[in-house]
Amino acid sequence: xxxxxxxxxxxxxxxxxxxxxxxxxxxxxxxxxxxxxxxxxxxxxxxxxxxxxxxxxxxxxxxxxxxxxxxxxxxxxxxxxxxxxxxxxxxxxxxxxxxxxxxxxxxxxxxxxxxxxxxxxxxxxxxxxxxxxxxxxxxxxxxxxxxxxxxxxxxxxxxxxxxxxxxxxxxxxxxxxxxxxxxxxxxxxxxxxxxxxxxxxxxxxxxxxxxxxxxxxxxxxxxxxxxxxxxxxxxxxxxxxxxxxxxxxxxxxxxxxxxxxxxxxxxxxxxxxxxxxxxxxxxxxxxxxxxxxxxxxxxxxxxxxxxxxxxxxxxxxxxxxxxxxxxxxxxxxxxxxxxxxxxxxxxxxxxxxxxxxxxxxxxxxxxxxxxxxxxxxxxxxxxxxxxxxxxxxxxxxxxxxxxxxxxxxxxxxxxxxxxxxxxxxxxxxxxxxxxxxxxxxxxxxxxxxxxxxxxxxxxxxxxxxxxxxxxxxxxxxxxxxxxxxxxxxxxxxxxxxxxxxxxxxxxxxxxxxxxxxxxxxxxxx
Ligand code: HXC
Numbered sequence: 001x002x003x004x005x006x007x008x009x010x011x012x013x014x015x016x017x018x019x020x021x022x023x024x025x026x027x028x029x030x031x032x033x034x035x036x037x038x039x040x041x042x043x044x045x046x047x048x049x050x051x052x053x054x055x056x057x058x059x060x061x062x063x064x065x066x067x068x069x070x071x072x073x074x075x076x077x078x079x080x081x082x083x084x085x086x087x088x089x090x091x092x093x094x095x096x097x098x099x100x101x102x103x104x105x106x107x108x109x110x111x112x113x114x115x116x117x118x119x120x121x122x123x124x125x126x127x128x129x130x131x132x133x134x135x136x137x138x139x140x141x142x143x144x145x146x147x148x149x150x151x152x153x154x155x156x157x158x159x160x161x162x163x164x165x166x167x168x169x170x171x172x173x174x175x176x177x178x179x180x181x182x183x184x185x186x187x188x189x190x191x192x193x194x195x196x197x198x199x200x201x202x203x204x205x206x207x208x209x210x211x212x213x214x215x216x217x218x219x220x221x222x223x224x225x226x227x228x229x230x231x232x233x234x235x236x237x238x239x240x241x242x243x244x245x246x247x248x249x250x251x252x253x254x255x256x257x258x259x260x261x262x263x264x265x266x267x268x269x270x271x272x273x274x275x276x277x278x279x280x281x282x283x284x285x286x287x288x289x290x291x292x293x294x295x296x297x298x299x300x301x302x303x304x305x306x307x308x309x310x311x312x313x314x315x316x317x318x319x320x321x322x323x324x325x326x327x328x329x330x331x332x333x334x335x336x337x338x339x340x341x342x343x344x345x346x347x348x349x350x351x352x353x354x355x356x357x358x359x360x361x362x363x364x365x366x367x368x369x370x371x372x373x374x375x376x377x378x379x380x381x382x383x384x385x386x387x388x389x390x391x392x393x394x395x396x397x398x399x400x401x402x403x404x405x406x407x408x409x410x411x412x413x414x415x416x417x418x419x420x421x422x423x424x425x426x427x428x429x430x431x432x433x434x435x436x437x438x439x440x441x442x443x444x445x446x447x448x449x450x451x452x453x454x455x456x457x458x459x460x461x462x463x464x465x466x467x468x469x470x471x472x473x474x475x476x477x478x479x480x481x482x483x484x485x486x487x488x489x490x491x492x493x494x495x496x497x498x499x500x501x502x503x504x505x506x507x508x509x510x511x512x513x514x515x516x517x518x519x520x521x522x523x524x525x
Pocket of ligand 1: 106107108109110139140141142143144145151154155177179180181182
């Protein structure tokens with residue numbers, strides 16, 4: 001059991017007994033009854049969670065004696081040292097991290113002035129020392145009794161989250177309520193892990209929604225883990241329970257660098273970098289209209305077939321996640337022909353763009369696997385701003401200076417060819433399989449546009465159309481035009497994909513590339 005360090009004190013000194021009593025009060029949190037209520041809901045307490053999060057015996061608490069300063073609403077009669085959040089540092093797999101866990105047993109984990117400032121201290125220390133920070137959220141939001149002081153502390157946290165963004169990895173575990181403006185701290189962090197059924201995130205709850213819009217919606221449908229993992233894209237991982245969420249955070253810490261000045265740790269593997277992937281030829285059908293699961297392609301190529309997928313349920317037409325190539329961490333971005341034929345739409349563009357930016361910020365090389373028929377057509381996409389959102393992905397790939405590897409498996413049509421880390425936006429190693437088709441659009445659509453009159457005036461228009469489609473395919477539906485122009489560096493036998501990528505990545509690991517000095521670019525948000 002995590003304690004605040006009083007049990008080892010000698011018993012007979014008056015001052016030490018006083019200290020012991022104070023620490024015992026801090027450790028007791030909201031008391032046994034509230035702890036029991038927490039357990040009854042299938043939730044662990046803040047201290048139990050931290051105990052599981054860090055390596056055994058490595059947690060060091062700070063600020064266990066902080067107290068709130070509120071004197072309204074009889075709050076001075078109920079002061080619990082620690083003020084509803086346990087903060088400190090520990091190690092995960094031997095790597096230092098800072099962390100905080102909100103204690104729902106104390107004022108519902110609500111965030112008052114001092115509770116908020118404790119979190120700020122942890123964020124400041126994490127940034128100063130260049131180590132990741134993990135927040136365990138379980139809170140009724142702004143502490144109502146403390147009014148604007150509570151809002152002020154929230155904003156102090158948001159500011160620090162922004163300042164640390166791209167400098168240290170920030171992970172948020174949502175293990176209970178997270179409502180109102182409180183959601184914006186996790187939203188700014190790099191990863192949000194939500195516990196299924198026991199966590200909820202929303203700006204306004206079901207009651208307010210009912211009053212304002214007459215909509216009736218349950219807590220779970222509005223802001224449960226499943227909703228945010230599949231509909232909104234707020235959550236990156238859905239966890240079965242508290243332990244599962246903690247394990248996801250531990251896994252992320254194990255693969256990521258501690259800060260933006262470090263490279264990701266390499267991971268030993270017995271998987272031969274020269275291994276041939278003979279199965280690839282059977283995974284991707286030669287008929288361009290046939291779908292397949294691009295995750296099978298990823299598993300075939302990467303070390304030991306291991307792939308940690310991020311946001312698996314949201315925008316499944318693009319797949320993102322982490323793997324290793326010859327021990328080096330790579331961020332994989334792959335079009336998924338099983339959904340929307342792998343088209344890029346608004347959500348897919350947002351999903352991949354933020355991922356690319358995270359990888360670039362933390363020195364994670366990018367591996368793009370491309371099979372994309374283009375951007376998704378439709379009025380709803382246009383009105384939703386696919387121009388703006390698609391541009392984010394173009395922007396993200398273009399500004400990224402980490403090693404960038406691209407393999408064109410099959411289709412690379414239109415603007416999506418350019419966007420998916422093409423040579424022109426500074427891909428470092430761009431290769432294609434013989435099945436690749438690099439063209440402005442698919443053969444049927446192209447022929448219909450450029451040969452409309454000819455087809456309509458032909459004696460047998462269907463025969464003429466088929467002939468022209470074949471002709472177009474022979475000319476454009478292959479990788480050789482692009483290879484002749486140097487737009488791709490090589491056309492390879494698919495079974496050599498792993499070998500070629502491992503070799504290219506080894507060459508690129510110390511790549512140096514700069515962009516002009518500026519305050520920041522203006523990504524089309
Ligand atoms: C003070 C709070 C609190 C809060 C809960 N408690 N939320 N105290 N401020 N925000 C206290 C309760 O009074 C109660 O104390 C204890 O925590 C447990 O709460 P319960 O309601 O008994 O628990 P439960 O039924 O599980 O419901 C949990 C809950 C509910 C869904 C979180 O408490 C709730 O709706 N709270 C208010 C949520 C909210 O609207 N927050 C403000 C959001 S706006 P006792 O002593 O009775 O056990 C916001 C703005 C942030 O946060 C802006 C940042 C810019």
